[in-house]
Amino acid sequence: xxxxxxxxxxxxxxxxxxxxxxxxxxxxxxxxxxxxxxxxxxxxxxxxxxxxxxxxxxxxxxxxxxxxxxxxxxxxxxxxxxxxxxxxxxxxxxxxxxxxxxxxxxxxxxxxxxxxxxxxxxxxxxxxxxxxxxxxxxxxxxxxxxxxxxxxxxxxxxxxxxxxxxxxxxxxxx
Numbered sequence: 540x541x542x543x544x545x546x547x548x549x550x551x552x553x554x555x556x557x558x559x560x561x562x563x564x565x566x567x568x569x570x571x572x573x574x575x576x577x578x579x580x581x582x583x584x585x586x587x588x589x590x591x592x593x594x595x596x597x598x599x600x601x602x603x604x605x606x607x608x609x610x611x612x613x614x615x616x617x618x619x620x621x622x623x624x625x626x627x628x629x630x631x632x633x634x635x636x637x638x639x640x641x642x643x644x645x646x647x648x649x650x651x652x653x654x655x656x657x658x659x660x661x662x663x664x665x666x667x668x669x670x671x672x673x674x675x676x677x678x679x680x681x682x683x684x685x686x687x688x689x690x691x692x693x694x695x696x697x698x699x700x701x702x703x704x705x706x707x708x709x710x711x712x713x
Contacts, residue, residue, distance in 0.1 A: 541609045542569060542570055542607075542609055542610075542613075544609075545607045545608055545609040545610075546573050546574070546607045546609075547573075547574050548570055548573075548574045549570055550569065550570060551567055551568070551569065551570060551622055552567070552568045552569065552570040552571070552572070553565045553566070553567055554566050554568070554641070555641075555642050556639035556640065556641060556642065556660065557639060557640045557641070557642055557644075557645065557652075557656055557660070558631050558632070558639060558656075558659065558660060559631075559656070559657075559658065559659045559660075560656060560657070561645075561652065561656045563642055564626065564629075564631040564632075564639075566623065566626060566631075566632075566639050567622035567623055567625055567626055568619045568620055568622055568623065569613055569618065569619045569620075569621065569622060570607075570610070571606055571607060571609070571610025571611075571613050571614055571619050572605040572606055572607065572610060573605055573606075573607055576605035579604045579605050580600075580603075580604065580605055582604070583600075583603075583604045596675050596676065597672065597673075597674075597675055597676060598644075598676045599672050616706060617667075617706055620662055623662045624662070626662075627662065630659075631659070632659055632660050632661060632662060633658075633659040633660070633661045633662075634661060634662055634663065634699070635661045635662070635663055635664055635695045635698050635699060636658055636659055636660050636661025636664050636686075637655055637658065637660055637661060637664055637665075637666070637683035637686065637687070638660060638661070638664060638666055638667070638679070638683075639660035640655070640660070647676065647680075648680065651680050651683075651684060654683075654684050654687055654688070655680070655683050655684065655687065657687070658687055663698060663699070663702040664682075664683070664686060664698060665682045665683070665685070665686045665694075665698060666679045666682050666683065667698075667702065667705060668698055668701035668702055668704075668705050669682060671705070
């Protein structure tokens with residue numbers, strides 16, 4: 540209801556992501572951006588060219604103008620990802636694992652996609668409990684590979700409980 544009140548558009552946002560064995564799936568989230576996000580981003584980047592460099596490193600913007608007021612709140616507490624439970628029920632994702640990568644990021648994964656795409660992506664994972672927005676894209680890939688190569692049920696239990704701490708204190712959230 541608040542999403543609809545805050546801005547025009549659908550409540551749910553669907554985006555094609557890379558899943559198990561490199562198959563694409565429609566990843567669900569609550570919509571946190573304005574409908575005219577491309578125009579807003581273009582104006583912002585024209586005024587803030589250093590943000591392009593920041594995005595290349597972190598795959599995020601410092602002060603993203605596309606995010607709605609309610610979207611900022613949803614993202615702060617990671618509530619925008621709640622609909623991904625539907626992806627888990629559809630067996631496209633797991634609760635814990637590497638974050639689902641965008642289809643356009645395959646070239647940045649390079650040879651690492653052989654490892655990363657051999658498991659289902661997760662709603663939460665090592666990256667989320669280790670700094671989130673403060674971690675570079677390259678380090679995120681390294682963390683995902685480490686997680687996959689060293690996976691144990693105990694690691695998942697630790698990540699699960701650390702997720703609540705990160706959500707409570709909003710560590711690394713933007």
